[in-house]
């Protein structure tokens with residue numbers, strides 16, 4: 001396992017790279033990255049420091065995007081107190097994107113409940129059957145996926161989660177979908193869902209394509225995230241800077257090169273690169 005580098009030990013080096021790039025794309029996850037994971041996802045309000053950073057920040061060389069698994073409406077609601085008109089907001093792992101300064105969202109993928117061939121509906125029904133009347137498991141429907149939240153499930157009932165995973169593994173042999181187990185959430189989604197695809201879409205929005213229809217990757221890309229979905233980004237962002245948010249850098253399996261310990265660290269890093277660069 002490679003040793004992760006603590007961002008603050010390399011801050012000058014990172015700032016130098018940013019300084020040399022005429023444009024920096026910053027992709028931020030939300031839960032667990034900008035804010036601590038809380039028992040009720042509805043209460044994951046942005047920290048006040050973040051409000052300060054986005055209010056003060058004026059550097060046009062930065063293009064900032066928040067890419068979250070949350071439903072876009074939910075993400076917008078929770079960020080309502082922030083100055084978000086200069087941010088790109090992507091919800092549902094990129095299935096809904098509002099570009100900075102726009103008021104309407106783009107939905108790049110077909111909606112789950114409109115597409116009759118989508119295997120997710122049957123899978124969701126079976127999972128609901130497995131859960132029965134279990135309290136503390138909540139199914140959240142998103143435009144083209146669904147998530148199973150079990151943050152408040154007592155340990156003695158974790159057998160249900162094992163059963164669900166077993167069912168999903170068996171279904172995966174025959175059906176075209178994927179699932180991700182994250183921190184107290186399992187999300188089931190079409191196999192083409194990928195945060196990296198969202199990031200490409202956002203970059204293309206700014207850079208366009210060249211005459212060979214190849215995407216033009218301009219500038220530096222910095223990705224910061226704490227979860228499995230962020231690994232898709234790290235994998236694609238081969239020449240940029242990838243930062244994993246983890247309290248256990250010694251035992252963390254990740255494709256990132258750097259780490260920050262927690263959302264507090266992330267905010268401090270943002271302050272250092274956005275306000276003092």
Ligand SMILES: [Mg+2]
Nearest residue numbers: 029031032227
């Ligand atoms: Mg996260």
